[in-house]
Amino acid sequence: MVKPTTTSNARLAFRSEGFATLAEGLDYAAGGETGVNFFGPRGDLLRALSYAELRGLALDFAARLAATRLKRGDRVGIVAETGPDFLVAFFGCQYAGFVPVPLPLSINFGGREAYVERLRGMLLAAGARAAIASADLLGTLQEAARPTATAFVATVRDLMDGPCVGGGLAPLGAGDPCYIQYSSGSTSFPRGVLVTQSAIAANARAIAVDGIALRQGDRCTSWLPLYHDMGLVGCCLTPILNQISVDYLATTSFARRPFVWLKLLSDMGGTISFSPTFGYELCARRAENGQVPALDLGRWRVAGIGGEMIRANALQRFAETFAPLGFDPRAFLPSYGMAEATLAVTFAKRGRGVTIDRVARGEALERRKVAEPARTASAPIRDFVVCGRPMPGYAVEVRDAHDNPLPERHVGRVCIQGPSLMDGYFRNADATRAAITPDGWLDSGDLGYMMHGELVVTGRSKDLIILGGRNIWPQDLEWAVERLDRVRAGDVAAFAVTGEEDEERLVVLVECRTRDPLEQVTLRRAVQATVQRVAGAEATVVLVPVRSLTFTTSGKLSRATAKGHYESGLLRDVAEAYEAGTAVPVEAFAATA
Amino acid sequence: MTPTTNEDAIFEAVTGLLGRHRPAGAVVTPATELGADLNIDSVAAMDLIMEIEDHFEIDIPVNQVGDMRTVGDLAGLVRKEVAAKQG
Numbered sequence: 001m002v003k004p005t006t007t008s009n010a011r012l013a014f015r016s017e018g019f020a021t022l023a024e025g026l027d028y029a030a031g032g033e034t035g036v037n038f039f040g041p042r043g044d045l046l047r048a049l050s051y052a053e054l055r056g057l058a059l060d061f062a063a064r065l066a067a068t069r070l071k072r073g074d075r076v077g078i079v080a081e082t083g084p085d086f087l088v089a090f091f092g093c094q095y096a097g098f099v100p101v102p103l104p105l106s107i108n109f110g111g112r113e114a115y116v117e118r119l120r121g122m123l124l125a126a127g128a129r130a131a132i133a134s135a136d137l138l139g140t141l142q143e144a145a146r147p148t149a150t151a152f153v154a155t156v157r158d159l160m161d162g163p164c165v166g167g168g169l170a171p172l173g174a175g176d177p178c179y180i181q182y183s184s185g186s187t188s189f190p191r192g193v194l195v196t197q198s199a200i201a202a203n204a205r206a207i208a209v210d211g212i213a214l215r216q217g218d219r220c221t222s223w224l225p226l227y228h229d230m231g232l233v234g235c236c237l238t239p240i241l242n243q244i245s246v247d248y249l250a251t252t253s254f255a256r257r258p259f260v261w262l263k264l265l266s267d268m269g270g271t272i273s274f275s276p277t278f279g280y281e282l283c284a285r286r287a288e289n290g291q292v293p294a295l296d297l298g299r300w301r302v303a304g305i306g307g308e309m310i311r312a313n314a315l316q317r318f319a320e321t322f323a324p325l326g327f328d329p330r331a332f333l334p335s336y337g338m339a340e341a342t343l344a345v346t347f348a349k350r351g352r353g354v355t356i357d358r359v360a361r362g363e364a365l366e367r368r369k370v371a372e373p374a375r376t377a378s379a380p381i382r383d384f385v386v387c388g389r390p391m392p393g394y395a396v397e398v399r400d401a402h403d404n405p406l407p408e409r410h411v412g413r414v415c416i417q418g419p420s421l422m423d424g425y426f427r428n429a430d431a432t433r434a435a436i437t438p439d440g441w442l443d444s445g446d447l448g449y450m451m452h453g454e455l456v457v458t459g460r461s462k463d464l465i466i467l468g469g470r471n472i473w474p475q476d477l478e479w480a481v482e483r484l485d486r487v488r489a490g491d492v493a494a495f496a497v498t499g500e501e502d503e504e505r506l507v508v509l510v511e512c513r514t515r516d517p518l519e520q521v522t523l524r525r526a527v528q529a530t531v532q533r534v535a536g537a538e539a540t541v542v543l544v545p546v547r548s549l550t551f552t553t554s555g556k557l558s559r560a561t562a563k564g565h566y567e568s569g570l571l572r573d574v575a576e577a578y579e580a581g582t583a584v585p586v587e588a589f590a591a592t593a
Numbered sequence: 594m595t596p597t598t599n600e601d602a603i604f605e606a607v608t609g610l611l612g613r614h615r616p617a618g619a620v621v622t623p624a625t626e627l628g629a630d631l632n633i634d635s636v637a638a639m640d641l642i643m644e645i646e647d648h649f650e651i652d653i654p655v656n657q658v659g660d661m662r663t664v665g666d667l668a669g670l671v672r673k674e675v676a677a678k679q680g
Contacts, residue, residue, distance in 0.1 A: 041646075107638065107655055108659065109627040109633060109659075110663075111658075112659035115659050134656075140659075252639060256639045256642055257643055528629055529626060532629065532632070536638070
């Protein structure tokens with residue numbers, strides 16, 4: 001039987017500071033008994049790997065990589081499945097002097113082609129010279145890599161069976177890059193954040209010391225994907241740089257059986273775990289339709305929240321559902337950050353739980369952009385979750401369109417400074433210029449205001465769609481829909497609208513060139529299918545009259561205008577607009593088709 | 594059991610598990626598309642896979658989800674996994 005790694009090291013002193021590189025951090029952690037544990041879909045322990053074993057394998061792998069034609073600094077794409085191989089390859093790159101590029105997994109029905117395109121876009125943008133995946137995904141990755149500069153595509157096992165160099169490894173050093181994070185950008189133009197060794201060292205230290213006060217005896221549990229900043233930095237690299245054991249569940253396993261996450265926390269004595277709001281929501285929803293297992297969640301001291309707009313109601317439901325199992329709502333720890341800052345920027349005060357700022361809706365908030373505290377209970381209100389203060393060394397400034405700082409409670413662009421900000425996107429000067437202000441602050445693309453020095457996020461200024469913690473670039477959806485019959489370039493606008501409980505809903509507007517109701521049904525269905533394939537999400541498809549989408553003077557689609565018109569009711573579905581009430585239900589046709 | 598009836602049984606069972614994803618009155622055929630016709634998003638897809646796994650006592654390799662477009666594809670994969678389990 002596999003034995004999990006221990007929670008505390010017997011002799012090795014707990015240490016959060018003084019690691020200049022990831023390799024140094026793993027070298028130190030390898031002096032103890034802690035490590036990583038991988039659990040199967042039903043919560044059975046499949047594999048345990050102490051940090052000492054991980055280091056040994058990574059060094060071995062590094063020696064094999066060094067024996068290939070790769071040159072120092074070359075990028076190596078690695079499909080980030082939750083398992084030992086990803087960590088071995090990732091740290092192998094650190095020891096051998098190559099820059100790993102974690103690549104995503106895809107789980108949409110019928111989404112293979114879209115996935116291949118996405119992988120290819122990333123391999124091209126990163127100029128990857130090698131690509132690594134499990135045997136299961138090797139074929140897909142090979143297909144993606146065909147027209148790219150990759151010298152080889154292999155599994156970890158393939159390389160381990162190959163030749164190796166006798167010694168003389170030169171790990172990535174303090175002044176070197178660490179990895180490239182692709183979590184934003186469209187399929188054709190992915191934007192990779194180049195994370196340096198100094199950025200990861202600074203952010204991991206700040207998270208551990210200032211954010212969650214990691215200490216000996218803590219244990220981390222995670223189902224977050226390792227190709228995402230929250231999963232990689234928050235629940236993998238930070239624990240390693242603090243010699244903390246981690247219990248991993250694959251994201252797909254969590255999505256299938258969310259309670260396994262809670263069971264692991266209970267069984268293994270996890271004290272730290274992070275999730276976007278939707279993870280907590282999924283558990284609460286599953287509890288409504290079924291039996292809640294007998295678990296002990298009393299040791300869970302940091303239930304971190306981040307990755308998407310934090311929704312207080314969903315968290316409240318989670319807290320109420322799991323209070324009988326010992327879950328303490330004060331464990332909730334709202335945070336704010338993004339890949340461009342490596343990961344974290346602000347944390348709420350520990351032990352406080354979720355704090356809500358209740359503001360008045362209406363003229364002040366919508367027109368003057370001022371978040372005034374709600375005074376009467378009867379007037380319309382809007383609740384926002386307070387995301388906390390910037391960590392020491394970091395700064396958040398809310399600015400207007402001309403980069404002037406705004407006073408407290410004024411809504412504007414959230415701009416950031418700190419020791420782990422990216423220098424820029426990898427080989428993408430245009431995107432970098434658009435994200436960094438002339439005076440060197442990062443424009444997060446989010447909107448928010450400050451309240452007593454704490455950040456409150458209210459929405460996004462940029463077009464990025466975030467669904468269930470996943471970033472979806474509207475262009476990807478628009479381009480895919482434009483390729484359909486009867487749809488032309490410039491006919492489509494995709495955006496997210498925010499519902500009453502801050503949940504995001506995807507809306508796709510398509511200019512409709514046919515008046516035939518049957519053809520409209522076919523088109524609607526085709527658009528829905530396309531969105532499912534590309535993004536694995538349900539969309540409200542609205543067929544709008546021709547020429548109702550607006551473009552900027554430079555010919556760019558104005559999604560903000562389209563969204564405004566849709567939300568105000570100015571843009572309506574042709575079926576609804578012409579003959580209200582006679583729209584043909586899609587299902588009726590799908591059934592007879 | 595002949596292979597044909599076994600095939601039908603698996604298709605029937607998969608269709609049954611599609612239950613709440615199925616619009617009222619909709620007829621599900623092997624050509625019915627999981628995404629387009631049944632509008633199963635990535636979270637619902639995982640739900641469905643769990644139900645199928647529990648029902649047939651198999652493990653569906655997640656990397657194959659991308660190749661599954663229709664109910665027929667899904668039933669085919671289940672058939673393969675069930676056969677593999679029975680050795």
